[in-house]
Amino acid sequence: MVNRSAQDIRCLNRFEVLRRFYAAADARTRQDLAAETGLSFATVANLTAELLDAGVLMEAGRDGSSGGRPRTLLTVNADRGALVGVDVAETSVRTELFDLALRELAVDERPLAPGDVTPDHVTQQIVAGVTAVLASAGLHQDSVLGVGISIPGLVERDRGVSAYSPYWAWRDVPMRDLLLDRIDLPIHLDNPLKASTLAEMWFGAGREADDLVVVTLRSGVGAGFALGGALYRGTTNSAGEWGHTCLVFGGRKCRCGRLGCVEAYVGTPGIAETLRGVAPDDPLLASDGDDSALLAGLAARAANKDGVAIEVIRQTGAYLGAAVGNLVNLFNPEVLVLGDQIADHLGELLLSETRATLADHALAQPLRAVSVRVSPLPHDAVSRGAAAFALEGFLDDRELFGPVSRSRTARTRAKAGAGAGAEE
Amino acid sequence: MVNRSAQDIRCLNRFEVLRRFYAAADARTRQDLAAETGLSFATVANLTAELLDAGVLMEAGRDGSSGGRPRTLLTVNADRGALVGVDVAETSVRTELFDLALRELAVDERPLAPGDVTPDHVTQQIVAGVTAVLASAGLHQDSVLGVGISIPGLVERDRGVSAYSPYWAWRDVPMRDLLLDRIDLPIHLDNPLKASTLAEMWFGAGREADDLVVVTLRSGVGAGFALGGALYRGTTNSAGEWGHTCLVFGGRKCRCGRLGCVEAYVGTPGIAETLRGVAPDDPLLASDGDDSALLAGLAARAANKDGVAIEVIRQTGAYLGAAVGNLVNLFNPEVLVLGDQIADHLGELLLSETRATLADHALAQPLRAVSVRVSPLPHDAVSRGAAAFALEGFLDDRELFGPVSRSRTARTRAKAGAGAGAEE
Structure with missing residues (x-):
């Protein structure tokens, strides 16, 4: 089956144009959008005409700053x-x-x-x-x-x-x-x-990156992919099962029954298992099943230079660096974001350990190309x-945006043409 | 940077239409193409008009089989x-x-x-x-x-x-x-x-699959991705370094210097290492550096029920099944192809071992969705x-196919419209 119909492509281009407005919350001209998206001016004119028609964008005055004839500014119609x-x-x-x-x-x-x-x-x-x-x-x-x-x-x-x-x-x-x-x-x-993944793409790091990997870390772990500015779903919408990729062949038993899964090392129960290895009688192990208490406890103790907590975070970062390195080597992304409960609690502490190991695992070229960071989003x-x-x-509403009828195409094109004539 | 310009998208659609001709080497109508690609009839009419103009396609008579008015058959202009x-x-x-x-x-x-x-x-x-x-x-x-x-x-x-x-x-x-x-x-x-990867997409299994993973196995190993009918390159054209993803954390030293890389287990030197573990004095180990001799020797002996060769292939299949399972869990592909020197020599022997382990590593849903096979391509x-x-x-020749000038767009559209009027 083909994923990419003409309709899908128009919709992806609509995403692309809107992401520019969200990336910098400023009004912008069609010329700005063409420069920022790499789309032709004619395509941008068509897309913005459609978005104006649908009331998604609205005009916001004229920009005379470029010295030439003033150009129409567009902005998102928040209401x-x-x-x-x-x-x-x-x-x-x-x-x-x-x-x-x-x-x-x-x-x-x-x-x-x-x-x-x-x-x-x-x-x-x-x-x-x-x-x-x-x-x-x-x-x-x-x-x-x-x-x-x-x-x-x-x-x-x-x-x-x-x-x-x-x-x-x-x-x-x-x-x-x-x-x-x-x-x-x-x-x-x-x-x-x-x-x-979509939160990161629309509200976070993906506003400005096209090939984005989003790693979610909590009890279970996964990786979402926004490639070329759209969610990559796979053939049956189940891409991203990074938590059950094998990191330690023949290693720890995962709750899924497999051996050596990434999740068995970097999910919260995996972190508890690592803690058990470092300090079998650690009081935090009594917080059985309360992930938040375990993670908050580790973070607080590591901040106080507690050796056990620091060692657990170091070992977790070593596993995470290798597992994230696998994603960097496979996907060669522009940005890789660590998010969710574990990142919220251990954040920069875990990130610095992860970055150190990542440098040992990722190849030089994709490593240079990627920015690895904790999610900039709030906890929602x-x-x-x-x-x-x-x-x-x-x-993607087909009533509102098409399939474009013959008369509508003509109308949109006429508008775009007029715009182009007046402004180019 | 944006990967997907309007030009790129037109080019991808051109790929899509042509792949249909290569998938079934028959003449077909615009209606066939629309049904097969999921593109609208109008888009197919535009694309085929462009391809006819450029001489890539040519008319090949009329198809009256559907009972209605005969429709124009198109075919690739081989010359x-x-x-x-x-x-x-x-x-x-x-x-x-x-x-x-x-x-x-x-x-x-x-x-x-x-x-x-x-x-x-x-x-x-x-x-x-x-x-x-x-x-x-x-x-x-x-x-x-x-x-x-x-x-x-x-x-x-x-x-x-x-x-x-x-x-x-x-x-x-x-x-x-x-x-x-x-x-x-x-x-x-x-x-x-x-x-x-492109060979598989244009000449092989990818003619009919949209999300395709191509695993190449020789001295070095890698994985190529054709997603949504186009090569996925990553941000700096270096996606696919599957050979240096970590499969056995802290495991064998890879020739890249890292520990536990996939390549150190399923590349030819990795297979030699596995053989060394099973039978340190095996005569095949004397074929130092001659990958082809090693692989041909293993294949011949396994065919003769030689226990050592069978055990080496079993262990290699176990590693390969886990490493391929990682790709299945991450990408949820429609087809995964094993190709290159090792697949050429060990082919179905290795594939059956790999399939057995894969079932232990891949999750149920992506496993059901994927077809894993040896490359159908000849050794070239x-x-x-x-x-x-x-x-x-x-x-993607911009002189031949655009950027479409105003007059050319009008001409192509008029043709497409005429075609639609006559044939729909």
Whole structure:
């Protein structure tokens, strides 16, 4: 099957143009956009005409700074509509509301009691969250362009189904249908790895990088790929299972049953295992299963020069450097971002150990080309990424943006031509 | 920097349409192409109009089989021009000539004496090879669309420079300029990994698969990625260094100096090392450095149920299955091809061991989605891939295919519109 239809390509170019506005929150001319994207002026003129027609962009005066004839400035029409992102995590539902300039308008977080989590209960919490953020921002449901939802596990995004969610042992839960009974809005479902990657692409480091690898580190670990400015999904939307690539052939048993997986060394249970090797009686090992307590404890002790904590972070960084080196050698990315719970807690401490080992594992050329950093996003990457599901869904709306009819093509082209004539 | 200009996208769509002709060597209608590529009929009409204008396609009668009004059949114009592919290997220069239907017209192979290999000597051998295949096919240089050359090591393709070739210790050799003094043809330079991947995409398994991983196995090993129907190069054209990803943390020393690299286990010297572990005095270890003798010997003995050879292949398959599993888990490809010297010799023997271990390492979903096979190409993947450098260069010719001028766009569109009106 072919992934790239003409429709997809127009949509990717729409992404490309909008990312320029988000990268530098300034008004810009069509000439700026052509220079920044590498697209031809005619293509940019077509794309911006479409985005103006759809109300996504608006005119923002004239720029006379270049000395020639003043050129029209364009900017994102923040009030065109709002985006909702929902992070359904194991123990909470976090809902965030953004305007179309990707500025946060409101946030709502409500706990999920462990053990008693049914699809119906989660649906209720999502609806309550959406209602709460809209009320908080004083917006009506009509002004929402779409709702993106991240659910852990295996997701069939086309059908909006949570195919398998290991934590709750859900199978084939039709989340979108359940929600559509209560919210009359476009619903977009996918998993946290995809959300984190899109969050980085739209809100974070990917605004300015085209080949981006996003490493998520918590109890489970994964790697998302935004290549050429778009999420790389693989043939069945399951690319990125870096956590279950083999790093130590015949090594530690992973919770998946395989031996030597990356996750068994750099996921939180893997870090606990490393701690057990360094100091079998360490009091932090009593925080059984409380990942946050373990990571916060290690970070606090390492900051106080505690030898055990420093050694655990050193060993973890050695494994992580090798495993990240594998991604650098395979993908030759421009930017590699470390994010999620472990990065939030251990951040620069872990990063400096990782960088040191990475230099031993990555080849010289891809190593020189890559910038490795901790995610610049606040601690809400997944809900932001879920909002990006809604943004991408809106930008791929075939009613609003095509398939372009003959008359519409002619109209857009005429406009673009006029623009080009006046401004070039 | 943005990778995907409008020009690039038109070029990728051109690839897509042509691959359909190569996938099934039949004439087809625009309607067939639209169905097969997922592109809109209007886009296909534009693309085929361009390809007809450039003489790449030609009309081949009418198809009345669908019962309605007969539709125009299109086919590749094999005589539009020829493509030359040159595989500069350590010990030989192989040159092949193809017509535009990718049928082989002639082949030439000449040895490179070890030790005495200067850029000037290699240039002479390439020129002699090109001259020989043209003479053999009775063609004049004017009918050649381009010459693609594969050179081992690090290549700067934009400048046509062999930046570093470890075998001959070449640095910054301007191969394209050296050749242009003697051949007045477009010259396209890149390395064998890129060649093998493009060979698979244009001549092999990739004709029908969109997300394709090509694993090359010889003394060194690598993985090439054709994602969404195009070579994925990474930020600095060095993606695919799978051979130096870490499989056995802290394991065998690789010739690159790192520990536990994939190459140290599944490259030919790695296989020799495994043999040394199984049978330290095995006579095959005396074939020091003769990779072909070692691999042929193992294959012959395994075919005769020799226990040592079978054990070496079993262990190699176990490492290879884990290392290939890493690619399956990360890329979720549709097809994964094993090729090059080791696959040529050990083929199905190694593949069956690899498949068995792969099932233990790859996750269920990507494992179900992938077809793992030995390359269907003859033993000339690299020279075929080099010819594909020339094919892609020709299809990206900005003089021939654009940037589309206003009048040309109008003309193409009018044609396409007429076609659509008459045939839809």
